[in-house]
Amino acid sequence: MTDMVEAREAAEVDEAIIRFAGDSGDGMQLTGDRFTNASALFGNDLSTLPEYPAEIRAPAGTLAGVSAFQVHISNHDITTPGDAPDVLVAMNPAALRSDLHTLVPGGTLIVNRDTFDERNLAKAGYDHNPLDGDDLAGYSVIEVAMTSITKDACKDLGVKPRDADRSKNFFALGLLSWMYSRPVEPTMDWIDAKFAGKDLVIGANKAAFNAGHAYGETAELGAQRVIVHAAPLSPGTYTNINGNTALSWGLVAASQLSGLPLYLGSYPITPATDILHELSKHKAFGVTTFQAEDEIAAVGAAIGASYGGSLAVTTTSGPGLALKGEAIGLAVSLELPLVVVNIQRGGPSTGLPTKTEAADLMMAMYGRHGESPMPVVAARTPSDCFDIAIEASRIALTYNTPVLLLSDGYLANGSEPWLLPDVEDLEPISVSHATEFNQTNEDGDGVFWPYLRDENLVRPIALPGTPDLMHRIGGIEKEDGSGNVSYDPDNHELMVHLRDQRIASIPVPDLRIEGDEDADLLVVGWGSTWGAITGAVRRIRTSGRKVASVHLTHLYPLPANLGDVLRSFERVLVPELNLGQLVRILRAEYLVDAEPLSKMKGQPFTAGEIQHAIGERLAELEGGRS
Amino acid sequence: MTDVLDPGTELDPDPVPETTRADWSSDQEVRWCPGCGDYSILTAMQLLMPELGVRREKTVFISGIGCAARFPYYMNTYGVHTIHGRAPAVATGLAMARPDLDVWVIGGDGDMLSIGGNHLIHALRRNVNLNILLFNNQIYGLTKGQFSPTSQKGKVTKSSPVGLVSRPFNPISVALGAEATFVARTHDMDRRHMQEMFRRAYEHEGSSFVEVLQNCNVFNDGVFATITKKDVREDMLIDLQHGKPILFGSEKQFGVARRPEGVVIVEVAEVGIEYILVHDETIRNPSTAFSLSRLAKTPSTPTPVGVFRAIDSGEFSTSVAAQIREVQAQLGRGDLATLLRSQPTWEV
Numbered sequence: 001m002t003d004m005v006e007a008r009e010a011a012e013v014d015e016a017i018i019r020f021a022g023d024s025g026d027g028m029q030l031t032g033d034r035f036t037n038a039s040a041l042f043g044n045d046l047s048t049l050p051e052y053p054a055e056i057r058a059p060a061g062t063l064a065g066v067s068a069f070q071v072h073i074s075n076h077d078i079t080t081p082g083d084a085p086d087v088l089v090a091m092n093p094a095a096l097r098s099d100l101h102t103l104v105p106g107g108t109l110i111v112n113r114d115t116f117d118e119r120n121l122a123k124a125g126y127d128h129n130p131l132d133g134d135d136l137a138g139y140s141v142i143e144v145a146m147t148s149i150t151k152d153a154c155k156d157l158g159v160k161p162r163d164a165d166r167s168k169n170f171f172a173l174g175l176l177s178w179m180y181s182r183p184v185e186p187t188m189d190w191i192d193a194k195f196a197g198k199d200l201v202i203g204a205n206k207a208a209f210n211a212g213h214a215y216g217e218t219a220e221l222g223a224q225r226v227i228v229h230a231a232p233l234s235p236g237t238y239t240n241i242n243g244n245t246a247l248s249w250g251l252v253a254a255s256q257l258s259g260l261p262l263y264l265g266s267y268p269i270t271p272a273t274d275i276l277h278e279l280s281k282h283k284a285f286g287v288t289t290f291q292a293e294d295e296i297a298a299v300g301a302a303i304g305a306s307y308g309g310s311l312a313v314t315t316t317s318g319p320g321l322a323l324k325g326e327a328i329g330l331a332v333s334l335e336l337p338l339v340v341v342n343i344q345r346g347g348p349s350t351g352l353p354t355k356t357e358a359a360d361l362m363m364a365m366y367g368r369h370g371e372s373p374m375p376v377v378a379a380r381t382p383s384d385c386f387d388i389a390i391e392a393s394r395i396a397l398t399y400n401t402p403v404l405l406l407s408d409g410y411l412a413n414g415s416e417p418w419l420l421p422d423v424e425d426l427e428p429i430s431v432s433h434a435t436e437f438n439q440t441n442e443d444g445d446g447v448f449w450p451y452l453r454d455e456n457l458v459r460p461i462a463l464p465g466t467p468d469l470m471h472r473i474g475g476i477e478k479e480d481g482s483g484n485v486s487y488d489p490d491n492h493e494l495m496v497h498l499r500d501q502r503i504a505s506i507p508v509p510d511l512r513i514e515g516d517e518d519a520d521l522l523v524v525g526w527g528s529t530w531g532a533i534t535g536a537v538r539r540i541r542t543s544g545r546k547v548a549s550v551h552l553t554h555l556y557p558l559p560a561n562l563g564d565v566l567r568s569f570e571r572v573l574v575p576e577l578n579l580g581q582l583v584r585i586l587r588a589e590y591l592v593d594a595e596p597l598s599k600m601k602g603q604p605f606t607a608g609e610i611q612h613a614i615g616e617r618l619a620e621l622e623g624g625r626s
Numbered sequence: 627m628t629d630v631l632d633p634g635t636e637l638d639p640d641p642v643p644e645t646t647r648a649d650w651s652s653d654q655e656v657r658w659c660p661g662c663g664d665y666s667i668l669t670a671m672q673l674l675m676p677e678l679g680v681r682r683e684k685t686v687f688i689s690g691i692g693c694a695a696r697f698p699y700y701m702n703t704y705g706v707h708t709i710h711g712r713a714p715a716v717a718t719g720l721a722m723a724r725p726d727l728d729v730w731v732i733g734g735d736g737d738m739l740s741i742g743g744n745h746l747i748h749a750l751r752r753n754v755n756l757n758i759l760l761f762n763n764q765i766y767g768l769t770k771g772q773f774s775p776t777s778q779k780g781k782v783t784k785s786s787p788v789g790l791v792s793r794p795f796n797p798i799s800v801a802l803g804a805e806a807t808f809v810a811r812t813h814d815m816d817r818r819h820m821q822e823m824f825r826r827a828y829e830h831e832g833s834s835f836v837e838v839l840q841n842c843n844v845f846n847d848g849v850f851a852t853i854t855k856k857d858v859r860e861d862m863l864i865d866l867q868h869g870k871p872i873l874f875g876s877e878k879q880f881g882v883a884r885r886p887e888g889v890v891i892v893e894v895a896e897v898g899i900e901y902i903l904v905h906d907e908t909i910r911n912p913s914t915a916f917s918l919s920r921l922a923k924t925p926s927t928p929t930p931v932g933v934f935r936a937i938d939s940g941e942f943s944t945s946v947a948a949q950i951r952e953v954q955a956q957l958g959r960g961d962l963a964t965l966l967r968s969q970p971t972w973e974v
Contacts, residue, residue: 041970043972043974186970237971239969263723282960283953285959285960286960287950293744296712304716304719305719420966423963470682472698485654
């Protein structure tokens with residue numbers, strides 16, 4: 001990076017956590033995103049946590065309208081967006097009031113002084129101005145008149161003051177870019193590309209950015225200037241990726257690997273909609289996207305496309321999954337491949353549409369009537385969403401079954417650097433369809449039996465259009481083999497067992513224990529808790545204490561060695577963003593005294609929270625021995 | 627890495643073989659109640675198929691739940707008996723994935739106008755290439771006799787023991803309200819008319835909607851007898867014929883004329899033949915067709931049958947596929963390695 005600012009002026013730190021907070025209309029997500037991208041291109045490891053309200057524009061200046069973006073940058077491998085920010089940028093009083101508690105004691109607070117007027121203070125619920133007096137005594141406060149400086153900077157460009165006001169987030173970005181010695185060029189290039197054709201907007205945003213940058217240099221903020229050097233990541237090509245994009249690309253990859261066209265049936269729902277947006281762009285890959293009239297039609301159309309021979313996917317979030325239950329049961333009965341993606345959010349009902357939670361595990365496992373088993377897999381990081389989408393597709397197409405893929409709002413919108421895989425190394429997905437008779441009838445004629453299973457209990461699929469193999473399938477119970485409608489009691493019991501065994505016997509890789517195999521405490525995770533658990537386990541071990549962890553990518557079927565692993569530890573702790581859903585499964589399946597650690601705040605665990613919980617239990621274990 | 631197959635594009639090298647009704651009948655025992663109107667609809671379909679010159683393996687019947695929805699089991703084609711109300715949705719996905727197939731959708735009035743009403747209107751709105759047959763018997767049969775969304779006001783059923791208080795849907799009006807591009811009505815007592823309507827539905831590019839008035843002899847016997855019995859048909863069924871004045875009655879003494887409030891039934895002798903409406907199924911504005919659909923509020927007054935509307939309009943699946951082809955023609959086939967590098971990247 002040629003424009004890497006003179007590093008010798010800046011203090012070197014290993015990592016930094018920055019939180020941008022402002023009104024929904026202040027462009028905080030964009031600001032955070034740009035800071036993140038500049039840091040990614042600079043070579044830091046990073047992890048992000050966007051948090052925004054469900055309303056597109058809650059009343060301006062209110063607590064309900066606060067939108068925040070937290071980014072953790074480091075010179076080493078990190079797994080979470082950080083426990084508490086070192087720097088909080090508060091663009092208005094509401095942002096200060098709602099997010100100040102997140103700031104680390106003694107942290108740096110940067111506020112836009114211009115917004116701290118009587119009206120905005122009242123909207124935020126302040127009866128006085130916190131910038132006056134001792135409210136912020138425990139922090140290093142930098143008050144900047146961001147709005148007026150931005151307006152001044154834009155004055156000569158012919159930008160109206162009201163329009164210039166909209167560029168103040170670029171002032172904040174410029175200031176933070178100076179403070180953290182971020183390269184300037186990527187942001188300038190991005191402004192040029194994003195606002196191409198709108199010269200006034202380009203001019204205003206660049207002027208605001210430069211004013212912020214210059215403010216840092218000239219306002220004697222030298223003491224605050226730091227640099228976080230690049231992290232020693234494995235060699236290769238990287239991109240900064242969020243979970244929903246990675247998941248979309250994973251589905252495209254699965255289509256290429258299987259040779260089947262990709263079909264997405266979907267209905268808009270936060271936080272899954274970005275997958276529909278992303279896949280709609282990829283017609284060059286032969287991707288068909290269908291925005292259906294409702295969630296049920298979305299999964300129904302996907303089942304129809306699967307029956308026709310496509311790699312069929314439906315994407316949704318919790319409320320949508322509830323609506324799709326009956327149709328997924330049909331796919332279980334028809335034994336058709338289908339990938340059902342659930343980007344979990346806070347519930348029940350509408351719940352917290354834009355906030356994360358992982359409380360749909362029970363619904364994924366059991367949310368259909370009857371004995372209706374299907375494989376369940378879960379992504380652990382944003383970039384892992386790519387691999388998990390391929391894995392879900394592979395299971396669906398290999399075993400002719402619907403597969404539930406669980407992600408969540410945190411993974412969907414959070415981002416991290418991703419070492420791009422070599423596409424030549426991705427394993428092809430083998431798909432074969434029946435083209436010949438597989439049975440003889442009483443008259444000695446060849447016939448096709450759609451439920452004549454192979455050694456893995458997988459039924460053959462003959463696509464419509466295949467000559468001579470015409471047959472009918474449906475949701476009514478079918479006779480084993482012929483697939484004809486059957487109400488025979490013994491046949492039903494047999495079919496229930498066959499469906500159960502077929503899914504239960506899908507091979508799943510064994511778990512690998514991370515950390516100390518001889519520790520007394522095992523931490524078990526699934527889904528997006530991986531980052532916080534891994535961070536916590538590293539800290540505990542760095543402090544010289546012993547702890548181990550395992551992570552479940554496959555939630556059904558579970559890895560064959562899970563029972564032995566669980567039983568080889570004295571205590572088992574299971575952090576989950578629910579009230580203990582995996583715990584119930586572990587206790588029921590393995591009769592182990594696994595203990596839940598719950599968080600239901602619409603936010604991911606921090607590593608610190610899990611570190612604390614581990615520490616408590618280790619202390620108890622040690623106390624028990626003494 | 628393999629090329630993505632396009633399963634719908636291979637060409638048929640061989641001529642379509644000659645078939646008979648037996649070739650289109652599956653080996654499954656038909657399990658409707660003896661005397662059910664569904665038998666005659668099945669026969670009409672099995673006899674029509676050889677005449678259409680289509681392949682059994684390229685024909686798919688998709689159904690929901692209900693008596694009518696058992697239809698696919700009896701056709702020796704591909705078929706899926708899905709779940710209640712969702713047949714149009716499943717069929718839409720299949721038609722989009724496989725434009726090479728003829729997809730038929732079979733359902734009853736409860737299936738397609740109650741639990742699946744949303745899917746029906748949206749399939750019609752999109753104009754997906756589906757042949758949708760709604761068997762209307764104005765009753766829930768498979769659950770043994772509750773009122774349906776087409777049951778007449780006042781109807782006494784097990785779930786309306788002192789009479790139904792809500793008014794019914796008119797299926798033709800619903801379809802025209804969704805601006806369906808092909809809308810027709812027929813009935814289970816006239817095989818040739820059914821076949822003609824099914825053929826027209828098959829030939830239409832886009833969503834075809836055919837209401838089949840069907841007798842449920844167990845739970846709603848004779849509900850259409852007032853208009854479909856042979857001895858009353860001439861006076862009670864108005865046979866819509868494209869390009870011809872709309873006349874009915876044994877002497878063609880009655881006709882349909884346009885009035886400011888909509889179309890009405892008139893005596894030809896009173897108004898003169900020049901005032902009788904000439905039926906034009908190709909008018910793009912659905913208002914006249916809608917007005918015709920309102921002529922009969924119950925099966926007790928003269929009821930139009932035939933094609934209400936048949937217009938050319940862009941078919942959905944082919945339009946979706948055309949967008950994909952256009953993008954591929956512009957950009958070429960997608961390359962995965964390039965996709966993964968489509969955002970800013972950096973080297974370590």
